[in-house]
Amino acid sequence: MMEWINTLSEWALPIVVASILVIGHFRKVPVYETFVEGAKEGFPTAIKIIPHLVAMMVAVSVFRESGALDMLLRLLRPVFEVLSIPVEIIPMALLRPISGSGSSAVMFDIFQTYGPDSLLGRIASVLQGSSDTTLYVLTVYFGSVGIRNARYAVKVGLLSDLAAAIFSVLVVYWVFDL
Amino acid sequence: MMNVIWLSLLVIGIAVGIATDNMDGITRGILKGAEDGVAVCLGLISILVFWLGLMKIAEQAGLVQLLAKALKPIARFLYPSVPINHPAMGSILANMSANILGLGNAATPLGLKAMQELQTLNPHPDRASDAMCTLLAINTASLTIIPATVIGWRMQYGSDNPTEIVGATILATFLGTTVAVLLDRTFRAIDRKRRRE
Secondary structure, three states: OHHHHHHHHHHHHHHHHHHHHHHHHHOOOOHHHHHHHHHOOHHHHHHHHHHHHHHHHHHHHHHHHOOHHHHHHHHHHHHHHHOOOOHHHHHHHHHOOOOHHHHHHHHHHHHHHHOOOOHHHHHHHHHHHHOOOHHHHHHHHHHHOOOOEOOOHHHHHHHHHHHHHHHHHHHHHHHOOO | OHHHHHHHHHHHHHHHHHHOOOHHHHHHHHHHHHHHHHHHHHHHHHHHHHHHHHHHHHHHOOHHHHHHHHOHHHHHHHOOOOOOOOHHHHHHHHHHHHHHHOOHHHHHHHHHHHHHHHHHOOOOOOEOOHHHHHHHHHHHOOOOOOOHHHHHHHHHOOOOOHHHHHHHHHHHHHHHHHHHHHHHHHHHHHHHHHHHO
16 A cells, blocks of 8 residues: 555656646647746736735734634633544644644644554544645635635535544544554 | 634734733734745745646646546536536646645645636626635545645654555545535525525
């Protein structure tokens, strides 16, 4: 398993890039000119996201640095305990949707303390791999086209994160037969 | 909703900082957050430029349309409001494929391109359309087959078997994405009903 996964993840990028270029060339696409034409859109798109991302990251960072996040973690602890999520995973599950670096920091801490192959280490790995930083994705995607009214997307994103946290715990218990 | 979240994060953060006499934290939070926000965007420039360039070649070569045709049943089911031949569909599916293949770097540019094309179909340019909400739901649920970054970190921390979590991750991602799609459908129905009333 280890081997083919390593091979697949190593080969995916070069194969995709090479196939697009070679097939493009044989289909008579002027590859260089077309690349430059498409690439032009990259810069303005990135610049357009700046105000949205600065706004969101300032809010998240103030919330964290002021100590409000720690208070929230303490407040929500009982809720997660009811959902059978281990206490050590709780800060990670709560951080996952709002801060990618925050949740990986908690994961590193779990790896350091309990080891990556422990039950907690496995749950942390699966949680990190099976979810994304919802608030970041939301800000970047909607920001890039100037959407202000996200409708129900925030609710859906956050509820799915909660589901992902619960599934990570259950799946690890089930797969590793504990 | 965005408004409420943003306002609460800031106001509660500042209030807690004042209450616990942690003025430093507030200042540091503002400066660090702004710096991180700009840094992330600048970091995005390189991958956006590269992948949007490559995507244009794939489009002109008809590869994106081919992908759309191959994944037609999934596309129809997930995005009933997007015409199958519309360029948005191609970008949506390219974004999905990049996620599945573990090309994390490519997923964001392709997702942003999909958003831009969905915006051309959107009758209210400042309100998210149904298809945009679905695209978001699927991307935040992180549809991956190979969690390459996590495997790398596990290796760094001396795991005996860094890839042992792949199976569990795929299963958890699959379940999570299913729930995300179901939630998206449910909230869409509620939203429609409320709008009609």
